[in-house]
Amino acid sequence: MKLTKINKAVTVALAVGVVALTGCEKNTSAPEHVTTQKTQATAARQQSESLFEEYAKMRAQQVSNVNYHLQVTLDNTSESFSGVTDIVFDLTNDNQNDLTIDFDEGTVSSVKVNGKEVTFNYEKWFITIPKSELSAGKNTVTVAYERPYSTDGSGLHRFVDPENGEVYLYTDFEPYDANRLFPHFDQPDLKATYSMKVTAPDHWKVITSVRENKIEESGDNNVWHFPESAKFSSYIFSLHAGNYAVWEDKFEDIPLRLFARQSLAEYVNTDEWFTPTKQSFKFFNDYFGVRYPFVKYDQIVAPDFNAGAMENVAAVTFNEGYISRGEKSTRAKMSLANVIAHEMAHMWFGNLVTMRWWNGLWLNESFATYMANLEVAEASDFKNNWDVFYSGTKQWAYRSDDSVNTHAIELPVPSTGDALTNFDGITYGKGASVLKQLPYYLGEENFRVGVSNYLKKFSYKNTELEDFIGELGKAADMDMEQWTQDWLYNAGLNTIKVNYQCDADKITEMNIVQSAPDDYPTLREQRVQVGLYQLDGENMALANAIPVMYKGESTKVSDAIGQACPDIVYPNEGDWGFVKVDLDEKSLAAVEQHINAVESATMRLMLWQSLSDSVRDANLAADKFVNFAIANIEGEQDYNVIRKISASLTTAMGYLNTATRLEKQDYSALYQDVENLYLRLLEKAPAGSDLQKMWYGRYVSFSKSDKHLKNLLAILQGERSYEGLTIDQDKRWGILAQLNRYQYGNYVALLDSEKEQDNSDTGVKNAIYAEVVRPEADVKKKWFDVVINNPENLKLSTLRYIMWGLFPTEQSTLEAPYKERILAHIPKLNDGSDLGLLGAFASSMIPSECTAESEAELAKLIEEYKSMKPQVLKTVKARHQNVGRCIKALKLL
The missing domain is CATH 2.60.40.1730 (tricorn interacting facor f3 domain)
Known part of the structure; x- marks a missing residue:
């Protein structure tokens, strides 16, 4: 798995013809083209770093x-x-x-x-x-x-x-x-x-x-x-x-x-590795019905590993980020277990049976992503994994599918140089989400049998998409042609909304109404649950969950007729489907009044996500969301929901910080309210808990006023502590980065002292970042020249730390003198063959600001960069879209 990688790309959507999926068997004893053609066309190979x-x-x-x-x-x-x-x-x-x-x-x-x-x-x-x-x-x-x-x-x-x-x-x-x-x-x-x-x-x-x-x-x-x-x-x-x-x-x-x-051996907790490895082996051997094949x-x-992990046969490689120099949170342990399961799933799906060409990469990664989450949910020591999937992987998919760079799941890949441009939220997130809904659509056992038959039939061979879909269709005795065309060959994210009427407190009519964006008009079929919630005293409980196979513009929910009129209707209860939900007005009003009363943590998570999406889509003012979150977050008890609220709160504050910086309106006081909130929640969190670790991280990364930077300095120097929280070396680097970013205290001497204490690879990179992020012109010049003129003297992993730290959002005035040089350097990198450096430079360094001038400049850049490699073009298009969203969000303030 190349998660780009966990920090974890792009394509241009291409027109693809309808593929007839007959499920017919074909001879796969050798690569498809070896024995089927008696003559070959002569072909001269193109001089390129890529294979076509x-x-x-x-x-x-x-x-x-x-x-x-x-x-x-x-x-x-x-x-x-x-x-x-x-x-x-x-x-x-x-x-x-x-x-x-x-x-x-x-x-x-x-x-x-x-x-x-x-x-x-x-x-x-x-x-x-x-x-x-x-x-x-x-x-x-x-x-x-x-x-x-x-x-x-x-x-x-x-x-x-x-x-x-x-x-x-x-x-x-x-x-x-x-x-x-x-x-x-x-x-x-x-x-x-x-x-x-x-x-x-x-x-x-x-x-x-x-x-x-x-x-x-x-x-x-x-x-x-x-x-x-x-x-x-x-x-x-x-x-x-x-x-x-x-x-x-x-x-x-x-x-x-x-x-x-x-030098990392002392920090390795072998139980965190071997326990999920054994659990995954047992689950996959049973589920696939094929014994692990590689001994x-x-x-x-x-x-220096670029991705999260990679599924080399019987010798999987992992990023060193999965070894912590301090105590891990449950979420971090769960993430490692998920990655272990993901890479192991590839041993069967990807390694034993392999796509013929790189257009099949999405299925390789999507399947491993889905199966890893299924294993963690059903066979690990961790709970609520599907909530983690929803708030992480699935939101990545939604954002990608709702972006200017969306594309079909299945795409042509002309060359190896284009293969990794599809390593994105569609490849992993949407593909996995679509596979997640297939067991509801086909039946769980039918899906499992189809997968098992596929692995048995094509072991040690190469396959096309129709081979996999054909086996699923045969197991379920269903024609998968239309489903495949709609979900895999057409891009875009649908929205559903429930229209209903009540009389005498009973539902008399209910329909699911489906819509699609103008640019991607496909209406799809899938199975969801319509959740009906009733307020009973102080508890908003699920009264009924009605399974519905919806398709087309409108689908009648017959089983809802006669049910008690609900306070909230949610047409994707349990997160069966891949779809955006538009709440009806009554449900939205109930959510605003009673969000903490909703009985289901999963439902609260999805409702908070809907509110966060409303901010991103400029349908809800960021300051209103921040105030709503401040008012409700302390009433929430579920870790995953709290994590979602805090992440959305930080994002919404980003818009308000921009408004303050651009002198549109001053939200400094509200920012300090959130700083104080994060400190209060840190102080209240149970000693040694995951919540304590989470609030500590949020607090450190959010602190920038003198009061809170002073507090961070006291933590660094051991003058302030929290029971159950150990300030390990990596936490120390987090504080030092913040002190240097805002030039607080004797930050230069503190950094020099820390460098002497930690000369590890992680320490060297963090020390560079802490220096680079300083808002000082001579520092920017020193490190910018390294990136532009002498990148070969440093590893790509180190260059990334430099580029991440060079020009934070609030340092746009320091970035301005380098703008022309940045834009002039991109064509030079584009003409080279180092796609890793090209992608890292473009994603980290292309200037943008939340202004109409910047939006126009980026639009012009899109035209100029049309012939450039996708690593560049996708980044510019995404940056342009995000600036446009930001401008709309500021107009609501």
Whole structure:
């Protein structure tokens, strides 16, 4: 899973024709194009850092039955590594094309075909072997090469621990970076087996998809031998090496290992890892009806990792953010359990059965997201997981689907360079939400059986969307063609509203009315529950939940006729559906009067979300929401609801801060009211509770007045404390960032002192951020020049900290002198091949302000950037839309 990643992208919606889903079986014993065509079109490969789908289809006609034998030599001093790869494969009898082998920006010293050195061409991104050097049938191509280690978290990444000088290596390949480790055919539908020999320093551990079967001593090195693996796509192959600390456990007959850097070992709580791992194994083995196929299971916590985690076969990589240097909240432990389950679900769905091309990435990620949440809800130690899903993943989906960058779930992906532009709230959130409603639509057991049949039928093969949908349809005996077209091939978010009438306190008529945006007019069918709530004394209780399959513009709710006239009607009770809800006026009035009386925490969560959406949509003034939240938050007891209120409160205050800064109206007093509220709630929170941890975090990030910055300084210096709350090193960095941001106290000396105490990688990055965020012109110049002129001297993970801190919203005057240089730098990055840096720079650095002038500038920029890569265009379009929303929100004040 690439969650971009947990901080966790874009596409242009493309027109897609209707796909007929017949559910018919097809021959999948080899990639679809290998045996079905007797002739091939000749094709010259485009010079590009990306692999294009049309070329990949042609190459899959050339090549089959692939096996890789890898030799890799690593050390702990060089900035490059070397290797020899034997590629064994069958070549079609009617091959009409030269053969290309993917290999990104290395040095190739020799290429042999069947033992004989041959003429070849290598131009930066791939090796070309003339067709005359190859013969039909089995071939072995041997490539000797060298390549620099990566510093951007992709390919084979090298990290030097600043605390002890230890070197750690790990790989991250999705979608098209495996060829930064070894030359090969880097496309998902050319599955292969892998055997490997790795030479590495003798105190290192080496990890890949299988366990070693022999380790030989060789001077100061060891030579690790790894036997042939199962057959899978190269983007989920892996190589990790270094002096990792290791912990071991077992689930039934499956060996489990956990790895982390030595300097983080003291902070690793193995129960937080192994317990959810075992729970997930039991659940998935039972649910899928297919035993875990890859024998062993390792989890490696890696430094500088760009995503949340990645599902490498039997060797999953995790971000070090999942190791806390202090006590974790239940929410943080739950998040880790969810990610563990997500990556494990991929072992079946994605690794055992794999999409043919990257247009299927959404299904890979959506399915793992849904299944992880299902596992946590049904088989873990955690409660109320679907409330967490609703307030997090699903809201990400709603925001994405309600944005200018919305797109269909299923989209063409012309090249690997476009693949990650679909890593967004549609790919993960909407896809998972749509899958979540399928068990209600098809029946839970029908859905499970369809999934199980799909995995059994297509094990170790590649599939298209119709293969998956076909198995679901057959299990439920339903025609899924219209559903697929409406939900997967059409973009947009629908809204439903209940119209009803009562007479003599009984419902006499009720209809669900569905609408769609003008730009995306599709009306959909799905199954929801209409919740009828009655006020009984001081309790607003659910009187009835009526299941309804609605479709079209209007659907009659027959089972509501004769029911008692409700105080609140909510047409997505229990959150079955993926849809926006427009409350009727009576229900809205009842919510405003009795929100804390609503019996169901899930219902309160959804109602608060509706109010927050109203602020975002400029239908409710931000100051009214803030005052309403202040009046009601202390009456709420549920952690998830409180978290939602506080997040929405902080967002609404963002609009009011903007109004104050632009001198439209002064909301400073209201801001201080919220600061005081957060402090009061921190002081009232039970010692050691999740609420205490949450309110502490909110309070620190929100404090900016002298009174509260003074309080933060007292906490930092140990002069003020809260029972049950430990101020660990990471909390100290949070305070220091705030003191530097607002130049409070002796902030420079405090930062210098803290840097001496914490020279860890996390400490180095936090120290840089705390300096960068200072509102000082010389600091901005120093770090801006680093980003623009010398980015190669720092890792991408460090550059991100700099860019996040350079120009906070309130520092727009300091940003102004750099505006032209920022905009001039984007085309330069766009012309390069570093998509990670391009995306990070665009999302962090493009200037914007909540003014009509800024809105016009961004609109002009959209036109100028139309031909740029999606990482840029999407960011500018989203920024333009958000500025427009902000302007509308300020007009309500």
